[in-house]
Amino acid sequence: MRQAGWMNTLIILAASAVGVAAFLYPFFTLSPDQQMAGLAARAHANDAPLVLIILVVFCLGAILANLGSGEMNSKMVAVLGVLVAMNAVLRAIPGPGGFSAVFFLPILCGYAYGGVFGFLLGALSLLVSALMGGGVGPWLPYQMFTAGWVGLASAWIPDLRRFGRLESIVLAVWGAVLGMVFGAIMNIWFWPFVMPPAGDSTMYWSAGLGMRETLKRYAVFYVATSLWWDLGRAGGNALLILLFGPAVLKVLRRFQARFRFHITPAVEHAGAEPD
Amino acid sequence: MRQEYHPLAWLAWATAAAAIALMTLNPLYLTLLALAVLANYRVISLRSPTARQWGAFLKAGLLIWAITIPFNALMSHHGRYVLFRLPANWPLVGGAITLEAIAYGFARGLSLVLLLMIFATFNSAVDTARLLRRMPAFLYLAGMITSIALAFVPQMISALQEIREAQRVRGHRFRTIRDLLPLIMPLLTTGLERAIQLAESMEARGFGGSAASISRSLNYILKGMTLAGLLALLAGMFARSYWSRQAWIGILLSAGGLLLMTAAFWVQGRRVRRSRYRHELWLSRDTLMVACGAAAAAGILIARALNRAALFYYPYPPYSVWPAFDWRLGLLYALFMAPAWLLPPARAAQPKQLPLPR
Numbered sequence: 001m002r003q004a005g006w007m008n009t010l011i012i013l014a015a016s017a018v019g020v021a022a023f024l025y026p027f028f029t030l031s032p033d034q035q036m037a038g039l040a041a042r043a044h045a046n047d048a049p050l051v052l053i054i055l056v057v058f059c060l061g062a063i064l065a066n067l068g069s070g071e072m073n074s075k076m077v078a079v080l081g082v083l084v085a086m087n088a089v090l091r092a093i094p095g096p097g098g099f100s101a102v103f104f105l106p107i108l109c110g111y112a113y114g115g116v117f118g119f120l121l122g123a124l125s126l127l128v129s130a131l132m133g134g135g136v137g138p139w140l141p142y143q144m145f146t147a148g149w150v151g152l153a154s155a156w157i158p159d160l161r162r163f164g165r166l167e168s169i170v171l172a173v174w175g176a177v178l179g180m181v182f183g184a185i186m187n188i189w190f191w192p193f194v195m196p197p198a199g200d201s202t203m204y205w206s207a208g209l210g211m212r213e214t215l216k217r218y219a220v221f222y223v224a225t226s227l228w229w230d231l232g233r234a235g236g237n238a239l240l241i242l243l244f245g246p247a248v249l250k251v252l253r254r255f256q257a258r259f260r261f262h263i264t265p266a267v268e269h270a271g272a273e274p275d
Numbered sequence: 276m277r278q279e280y281h282p283l284a285w286l287a288w289a290t291a292a293a294a295i296a297l298m299t300l301n302p303l304y305l306t307l308l309a310l311a312v313l314a315n316y317r318v319i320s321l322r323s324p325t326a327r328q329w330g331a332f333l334k335a336g337l338l339i340w341a342i343t344i345p346f347n348a349l350m351s352h353h354g355r356y357v358l359f360r361l362p363a364n365w366p367l368v369g370g371a372i373t374l375e376a377i378a379y380g381f382a383r384g385l386s387l388v389l390l391l392m393i394f395a396t397f398n399s400a401v402d403t404a405r406l407l408r409r410m411p412a413f414l415y416l417a418g419m420i421t422s423i424a425l426a427f428v429p430q431m432i433s434a435l436q437e438i439r440e441a442q443r444v445r446g447h448r449f450r451t452i453r454d455l456l457p458l459i460m461p462l463l464t465t466g467l468e469r470a471i472q473l474a475e476s477m478e479a480r481g482f483g484g485s486a487a488s489i490s491r492s493l494n495y496i497l498k499g500m501t502l503a504g505l506l507a508l509l510a511g512m513f514a515r516s517y518w519s520r521q522a523w524i525g526i527l528l529s530a531g532g533l534l535l536m537t538a539a540f541w542v543q544g545r546r547v548r549r550s551r552y553r554h555e556l557w558l559s560r561d562t563l564m565v566a567c568g569a570a571a572a573a574g575i576l577i578a579r580a581l582n583r584a585a586l587f588y589y590p591y592p593p594y595s596v597w598p599a600f601d602w603r604l605g606l607l608y609a610l611f612m613a614p615a616w617l618l619p620p621a622r623a624a625q626p627k628q629l630p631l632p633r
Contacts, residue, residue: 010502018509065501073474074482079467085427247456248459
């Protein structure tokens, strides 16, 4: 079991690395010798989104297929299903700006139940809410990945339960940070493609920019377009965690004890049958 | 709900159309494809209850398009065909307004709207529960969690209403966000209680019985294969961008990684045995629809492989603002209209038929 757990972690890390590379593609793809932005390079830039979507889908598949096979038992499946449903309902609650309650549960569950659980909760919540609202599209894999990372990253915070009030403050700050990061990452995937460039524009991506110039332009674009939206989301996360975090965490921990018991059959692989 | 096409047929159609839509900026081809998709959307929205909510979404897309064109025209002052000039001392917008900038904004906005339209059609035409049943076998756990969640959503909403009423009866008033706590906590607790009940009933019905049948060593091998595939993919992506002169190294590495992962998925999927309660019909028009989409996509891909510039469009100099047009390619784009063509005419207000289990 231990090793399987380690391999799951490695798979999630490797798939995330491919995902990050796919997200950050516009920042490093065109090396100097490609800079003579000829016809071929531009034509290549046109089908980049398609290739990247396929890669992201593959990585999501790898994570979802392998997390399942290891330590998933009926309790995990049931609890995930219920929490995903709850989260999809929470997502539908409207709020000002980019506010959305969809990250509240993944952050707390990632923190309380571990990164893998948080990842699945975040990613599947967006899948379910897209299926419910009919929002299936090429943006969905990116959203699932990013929301999964929010849950995954929440597990990096060490257990702070002895510190009382400090715990929810730390989590609220972390939730705000994650809210900002989510926005910044989600912009990247469409930034190079929505409205690239003509010559002297200083906000948009264009093929063959250096890394530094690209980052600078992205920063301008980000501040000009989505910063306020993301501030709303980050503030919402922090507020929700500050207000409801301690109580929800208490419930989650109480149930964790109830879900933890495990029945092992007396004979290992008793039910094994040759395929 | 009686549906006109198999969900997998729609999935194939939408994938082909979206892939083709993402591949060109040529406004003539984009317009043709948009008209073809629009025909499907009109036909589907007559029969689909969910099409209405997409109408608003599509209008938002059109609005973005309408903003994109003047925005691009005002911000970009390049090109040979100058329509008129704004005073040069106006910040940002001052300078020449060119035909090229308008054409570029038009094409970009159109490709975005087109993508929205394709998925509006797809989402209106396909029943999500039926789509979910088609989850590939290696993802069966994720699919199961998703179906549990979809089944629980209506329960959650009604539980939310019940709790709200109960709290109101006790005199609780919901004024500020802080007052939501007595709403959230019972929802969470009852939800988790239900999850425990569900887990118990799942175990009682033998869930997890077959999951043990995979041997531990095979499990490690599969995980190792996936991991190796992912690492090869990553290495391939880096190789592709840093040694762009020897592109084949990167492509080979990535393709090997994808193959390895596919093999692992296939083995993982093979040990899952599923039974179907309701068999879905795959009609001849499903085959025809998929064939049309596949033929169009393949034809366009071949045309592009033969002539790299066939789909290329970039209005600014040194390229031409006038898009190229080849009628043979145009016909291929029009093939995406197939779903609308192949359907029998809609009968007005037909009584609801329950699909019979076979």
